[in-house]
Amino acid sequence: MFGLNLPLSRNYILPPIVLSVIAILLMALDLRDMLEFHRQLISEGEFWRILSSQYIHTNWTHLGLNLIGILFIWILHAEHTSTSRYFTHIILLGIWTGVGIWLFCPDIKVYTGLSGLLHGIIVWGALKDIQTKEPTGVLLFLGIAGKLAWEQYAGPSAEVGNLINSRVAIESHLIGAIGGVVLAIPLFKEKFGLAKN
Incomplete structure (x- = not known):
């Protein structure tokens, strides 16, 4: 019989729990109208939506799917990161994904969800x-x-679109994944001795 060697150290388990709790609270408080990516309102100056939209969801099913993603990433890659790196990644990838949607996806008028930045995190891992x-x-x-x-x-x-009551923004998955590659560049500078001494 085999056992799972899960990364249960506080340093590994706390960051995904905090991210999950934040997403659950934002859903429970019904803050979508205030925080979603809304192209028209962003163009009128509500710039926080570029980042805040990454952490809210259309419905509980949408949130549940992304919580499964958080769990999957924790099981696979928790030991690769630290608390500070985890939160740095989710903020940088949130900004990257939001700005990418704003600049390169003009057809996306409204957007919510963690899936873009989660693609970046798993690619980095x-x-x-x-x-x-x-x-x-x-x-x-x-x-x-x-x-x-x-x-x-x-x-x-x-x-999946029917489940989450929204079109799946596959563009955000690609944008987030590219962000994960960009975040990984320093790893390979170290690997190949390209980092400056």
Whole structure:
């Protein structure tokens, strides 16, 4: 019988719990109208929506799917990060995804959800796996790349869209994943000795 060696240290478990609690509280307090990415209102000066929209959801199913994503990432990659790095990543990737949607996705008028930045976090984790020679790193990275390619080819899932009461913003997945690659650049500077002494 095998046992899971879960990363249960406080340093590993606290950040995803805090992120989950924040997302749950924002949903319970029904702050979507105030915090969602709303292109017209952002253009009128409500710039906080670029970031705040990343942490709110259309409904409880949408939130539940992203909480599963947080759990999955914790199981896979908690030991790669620290509390400060975790929160730095979720803020930087939140800004990156929001700004990317604003600049490159003019057809997206309203957006909510963690999925864009979560794609960035899992891509960073896969690249960290590769840097540390974890055997599953390449497979995970290729799996995410294949998922993103399929989404861009086939379009958003209508079934998931019905569950979350919104079109799945596959563009945010790609933008977030690119952000994860950008965040991983220093890992490979270290790996190949390109960092300045």
